[in-house]
Amino acid sequence: MNRVILSVDAMGGDHGPRVTLPASLSALSRYPDLSIRLHAELDVLQPILDKLSLSDELLSRLEIVASGASVAMDEKPSSAVRHRQGSSMSQAIKCVAQGRAHACVSAGNTGALMAFGRQQLKMLPGIDRPAIITSVPTSGGHCYMLDLGANVDSSAEHLLQFAIMGSVLAEAVDDIKSPAVALLNNGEEVIKGNEQVRLANELIAANNSINYIGYVEGGGVFSGRADVVVCDGFVGNVALKSNEGLAKLIGRKVRRSFMKNMYRRLVAMLAAPILREIEEEMDPSRRNGATLIGLQGIVLKSHGSANAKCFGYALDQAVIEVRKNVPELIAERLKSYRKY
Amino acid sequence: MNRVILSVDAMGGDHGPRVTLPASLSALSRYPDLSIRLHAELDVLQPILDKLSLSDELLSRLEIVASGASVAMDEKPSSAVRHRQGSSMSQAIKCVAQGRAHACVSAGNTGALMAFGRQQLKMLPGIDRPAIITSVPTSGGHCYMLDLGANVDSSAEHLLQFAIMGSVLAEAVDDIKSPAVALLNNGEEVIKGNEQVRLANELIAANNSINYIGYVEGGGVFSGRADVVVCDGFVGNVALKSNEGLAKLIGRKVRRSFMKNMYRRLVAMLAAPILREIEEEMDPSRRNGATLIGLQGIVLKSHGSANAKCFGYALDQAVIEVRKNVPELIAERLKSYRKY
Numbered sequence: 001m002n003r004v005i006l007s008v009d010a011m012g013g014d015h016g017p018r019v020t021l022p023a024s025l026s027a028l029s030r031y032p033d034l035s036i037r038l039h040a041e042l043d044v045l046q047p048i049l050d051k052l053s054l055s056d057e058l059l060s061r062l063e064i065v066a067s068g069a070s071v072a073m074d075e076k077p078s079s080a081v082r083h084r085q086g087s088s089m090s091q092a093i094k095c096v097a098q099g100r101a102h103a104c105v106s107a108g109n110t111g112a113l114m115a116f117g118r119q120q121l122k123m124l125p126g127i128d129r130p131a132i133i134t135s136v137p138t139s140g141g142h143c144y145m146l147d148l149g150a151n152v153d154s155s156a157e158h159l160l161q162f163a164i165m166g167s168v169l170a171e172a173v174d175d176i177k178s179p180a181v182a183l184l185n186n187g188e189e190v191i192k193g194n195e196q197v198r199l200a201n202e203l204i205a206a207n208n209s210i211n212y213i214g215y216v217e218g219g220g221v222f223s224g225r226a227d228v229v230v231c232d233g234f235v236g237n238v239a240l241k242s243n244e245g246l247a248k249l250i251g252r253k254v255r256r257s258f259m260k261n262m263y264r265r266l267v268a269m270l271a272a273p274i275l276r277e278i279e280e281e282m283d284p285s286r287r288n289g290a291t292l293i294g295l296q297g298i299v300l301k302s303h304g305s306a307n308a309k310c311f312g313y314a315l316d317q318a319v320i321e322v323r324k325n326v327p328e329l330i331a332e333r334l335k336s337y338r339k340y
Numbered sequence: 341m342n343r344v345i346l347s348v349d350a351m352g353g354d355h356g357p358r359v360t361l362p363a364s365l366s367a368l369s370r371y372p373d374l375s376i377r378l379h380a381e382l383d384v385l386q387p388i389l390d391k392l393s394l395s396d397e398l399l400s401r402l403e404i405v406a407s408g409a410s411v412a413m414d415e416k417p418s419s420a421v422r423h424r425q426g427s428s429m430s431q432a433i434k435c436v437a438q439g440r441a442h443a444c445v446s447a448g449n450t451g452a453l454m455a456f457g458r459q460q461l462k463m464l465p466g467i468d469r470p471a472i473i474t475s476v477p478t479s480g481g482h483c484y485m486l487d488l489g490a491n492v493d494s495s496a497e498h499l500l501q502f503a504i505m506g507s508v509l510a511e512a513v514d515d516i517k518s519p520a521v522a523l524l525n526n527g528e529e530v531i532k533g534n535e536q537v538r539l540a541n542e543l544i545a546a547n548n549s550i551n552y553i554g555y556v557e558g559g560g561v562f563s564g565r566a567d568v569v570v571c572d573g574f575v576g577n578v579a580l581k582s583n584e585g586l587a588k589l590i591g592r593k594v595r596r597s598f599m600k601n602m603y604r605r606l607v608a609m610l611a612a613p614i615l616r617e618i619e620e621e622m623d624p625s626r627r628n629g630a631t632l633i634g635l636q637g638i639v640l641k642s643h644g645s646a647n648a649k650c651f652g653y654a655l656d657q658a659v660i661e662v663r664k665n666v667p668e669l670i671a672e673r674l675k676s677y678r679k680y
Contacts, residue, residue, distance in 0.1 A: 139589060149526050152534035186489050186577035187450075194492035194574045218578040219585025231578070234534045237526035238558040238575050239582045245559025246583045249479060250590060250622060257618050267610045274604055278597050282590060 003033050004322045006315060007101035010040035011070040011088040012108025013304045013311070017045045020107065023311035025054065028061050030312075031319060035061040037101055039088035042066045067091050071112045073304060080112035081119060089113060093120050096297040102322040103298035105289075105314050107306055113299065114150050114292060121297040124331050131162050132233070132301060133169060134240075134290040137282060138224035144170050145221065145229045148290060149237035156199035159183065159230055163204045163212070165293045165330065166228035172329035173320075179227035182216035184235060196232065204230075209336060247282055289314030291321065298327060343373050344662045346655060347441035350380035351410040351428040352448025353644045353651070357385045360447065363651035365394065368401050370652075371659060375401045377441055379428035382406045407431050411452045413644060420452035421459060429453060433460050436637040442662040443638035445629075445654050447646055453639065454490050454632060461637040464671050471502050472573070472641060473509060474580075474630040477622060478564035484510050485561065485569045488630060489577035496539035499523065499570055503544045503552070505633045505670065506568035512669040513661075519567035522556035524575060536572065544570075549676060587622055629654030631661065638667060 006027075010020040017040055024036045038045075045064065054062075068086025075084070084090055089108045095101040097120040106113050114130050123130070133146035146162050147154065154162070163181050170179035183201055185193045192215065193201065204212045213226060218239060221229050231239070254275065258268035268275075288310040292299040298321045302314035346367075350360040357380055364376050378385075385404065394402075408426025415424070424430055429448045435441040437460040446453050454470050463470070473486035486502050487494065494502070503521050510519035523541055525533045532555065533541065544552050553566060558579060561569050571579070594615065598608035608615075628650040632639040638661050642654035 137589065139592065152526065184578055186492065186574045186581075197574075218581030218583070219588070221582055222585040222589040234526045234537075235575055235578050238524055238571070239579050241526075241558030242561055242579045242583055243558070243586045245562040246586055247590070248559070249477065249562040250587070250618070252479060253618050253621060257614050264614055267607070267614065270607045271611045274597050274607065278590070278593050281593060 003035060004031065004319050005035045005037065005101045006318050006322075007037040007039065007092040007095035007104045008315070009089045009092040009104065009106035009108055010038045010045060011067065012106040013302065013306060014073070014107075015307070017048050019306060019308050019311050021045065021048055023308040023315060024062070025052070025058065026308065026312055027315040027319075028058050034319065035063070037063045037065055037092070037095055039065045039067045039091045039095075041068070041070060041088070065091060071109050073109050075109055075112060077109070077111035077115035080109065081115045084112070090116050090120075093117055093297075093299065096299070097121050103300060103318040105300045105302060105311075105318050107302035107304050107311060107314070110149060110301060113301060117292055117295045117297070117299050121295040121299070124294055124296055124327070124334060126334055127161050127165065127294040129158060129161075130292045130294040130299075131165060132236075132290045133166060133293045135287055136221060136229075136240075136243075137287075138222050140224045143221065143224065143227050143229055145231070145236060145240070146293065147231065147233035147236050148240050149233045150292065151233040153234070154196065154232040156196050156203050159196065159200035159232070160203045160207065161294070162230045163200075163210055163228070164207070164334065166230060167210055168330045168333045169291070169293060169326065170227045171333065172326055173324055174227075176227055178211040180213045180225065181210050181228045181230060182213050182220065182226035184221070184229055184231035184239075185215040185217065187215070187217060200230075251279060287313070289317030291317070291326075293330070296327060296331070298322060343375060344371065344659050345375045345377065345441045346658050346662075347377040347379065347432040347435035347444045348655070349429045349432040349444065349446035349448055350378045350385060351407065352446040353642065353646060354413070354447075355647070357388050359646060359648050359651050361385065361388055363648040363655060364402070365392070365398065366648065366652055367655040367659075368398050374659065375403070377403045377405055377432070377435055379405045379407045379431045379435075381408070381410060381428065405431060411449050413449050415449055415452060417449075417451035417455035420449065421455045424452070430456050430460075433457055433637075433639065436639070437461050443640060443658040445640045445642060445651075445658050447642035447644050447651060447654070450489060450641060453641060457632055457635045457637075457639050461635040461639070464634055464636055464667070464674060466674055467501050467505065467634040469498060469501075470632045470634040470639075471505060472576075472630045473506060473633045475627055476561060476569075476580075476583075477627075478562050480564040483561065483564065483567050483569055485571070485576060485580070486633065487571065487573035487576050488580050489573045490632065491573040493574070494536065494572040496536050496543050499536065499540035499572070500543045500547065501634070502570045503540075503550055503568070504547070504674065506570060507550055508670045508673045509631070509633060509666065510567045511673065512666055513664055514567075516567055518551040520553045520565065521550050521568045521570060522553050522560065522566035524561070524569055524571035524579075525555040525557065527555070527557060540570075591619060627653070629657030631657070631666075633670070636667060636671070638662060
């Protein structure tokens with residue numbers, strides 16, 4: 001196995017280096033063939049680094065790269081591209097563009113990450129805009145869903161591109177032959193849908209290289225019928241975050257319900273390992289690490305609120321995609337997919 | 341308490357009279373002051389009715405009304421309005437328009453129900469289109485969410501109207517003084533959102549009669565921060581159905597996990613009443629019965645797939661709204677809400 005080099009935007013996310021540094025160190029321990037370039041503002045990183053005692057072996061695989069002022073979480077992407085070329089985020093992506101890292105991982109401003117990605121890595125041929133894709137648990141396994149927030153007001157042509165990219169990713173990563181692709185809609189009848197979705201339905205159905213199974217409703221995402229579910233980024237983002245909110249709410253209700261009296265607390269002790277198993281299986285942070293798909297390079301987006309453990313999952317996902325060589329597989333298969 | 345008369349579209353939904361008839365009979369037993377006008381194609385209803393033996397008292401409060409060909413679940417609303425004026429759905433709404441019933445309940449084609457509603461009941465002054473509103477469980481209780489599928493491609497002005505109607509409903513039904521209204525978005529930062537949402541944000545913020553708390557993300561729906569969450573019907577429908585799908589998936593995972601071995605089955609027996617309590621609390625069918633708000637009359641929409649128990653919840657909801665006199669309360673309060 002060849003070495004894997006990740007370039008990490010240490011400043012991104014709600015917690016910055018307090019999360020990204022320990023997560024990076026832990027990943028270096030997990031993967032002996034991993035090196036990390038950690039991009040950070042030194043005056044923020046150094047005090048945290050000074051408190052740790054690291055082995056020489058670990059330090060030999062960790063390169064600290066000084067960066068300029070960081071991108072704010074609420075900064076406009078256009079402003080970030082204009083004023084934050086020296087930021088940890090920009091520098092981390094530049095490393096991938098220059099071949100000095102295999103993938104970039106950031107928990108920072110999604111819009112800015114996308115803008116830097118487009119500017120420095122460029123899009124795959126035939127793809128206009130990157131999309132955010134992640135896996136979602138289903139009854140029998142998982143499916144991929146995109147876009148999850150990179151694009152709002154997507155056109156039908158963009159939805160077609162999402163369908164192609166999602167299909168190729170599922171094929172490449174999971175070895176599924178002609179993955180079943182569905183279009184998210186507010187009903188499965190042909191009369192349903194907003195304008196962009198009805199147009200996309202025709203476009204995707206007309207593309208022979210996609211195994212298109214038609215519309216799926218919100219609940220159908222979890223049924224396992226589709227390997228890939230396509231939607232506009234606004235819709236996908238709301239659905240995904242809504243699901244995470246509901247899962248948390250159910251978790252809270254379960255804990256509250258098991259705490260009501262002494263007898264229930266006793267049952268809770270017996271049931272705890274079982275409930276923990278379910279909670280872990282459904283935990284959205286286990287699927288932290290969404291891919292910015294469509295770029296000529298691997299960029300992973302972590303939740304801004306991720307803790308070190310969750311940020312670690314995004315690093316894991318980056319390692320997997322590097323080893324699978326995902327963007328090249330996509331570029332290769334895109335050629336046949338676009339012949340329509 | 342005055343008598344309540346409901347007019348029920350017996351033919352609507354995936355199961356027609358096999359669900360709507362038993363649900364209606366059960367509601368008549370639950371509410372001694374309730375009468376039901378059951379609109380149905382007699383050749384479908386009669387064989388089911390013949391198998392039952394009903395008390396004279398019950399029959400005295402059940403009026404069977406013969407209707408013509410029914411609206412198909414995938415029929416276009418425009419076609420329904422042109423060709424299905426004699427349908428059970430159209431007749432049921434007509435009863436409300438003519439004052440022969442206080443509310444209509446249907447599990448049929450949503451678009452057609454909306455079209456008949458607009459045609460026969462007319463809109464409240466200042467409201468362009470009906471919206472679908474229902475309650476969603478939150479950490480501390482519930483909030484209202486609209487629109488859930490009546491309108492796709494809603495304009496900013498429509499989102500403002502949803503905000504007003506939702507606010508008034510929460511105030512009227514739950515006695516909340518100036519309910520907190522939020523706009524669903526793909527992020528809480530001001531730079532987020534698609535065009536319609538950013539415009540609506542300005543419109544709603546400028547309306548002094550609404551206690552507007554700004555953007556809320558998908559997960560924020562369940563936090564309890566907002567009493568009313570406003571969104572386009574496409575987005576709301578996908579989020580709602582997605583949540584229902586996830587809740588079902590979690591339920592299945594819990595059952596499977598507790599069945600893995602003998603020890604776990606034993607724990608499951610002890611935990612069963614607790615888990616059942618949570619399941620019932622979270623069960624979306626308990627909130628079956630979404631209101632078509634904005635009409636000059638009460639129209640309740642049940643899930644098409646509802647069984648008799650679930651359809652019964654929609655009947656319950658109709659009885660509550662009749663007793664609360666919701667549309668008149670809304671019309672009354674709309675007057676002050678529109679002064680902006």
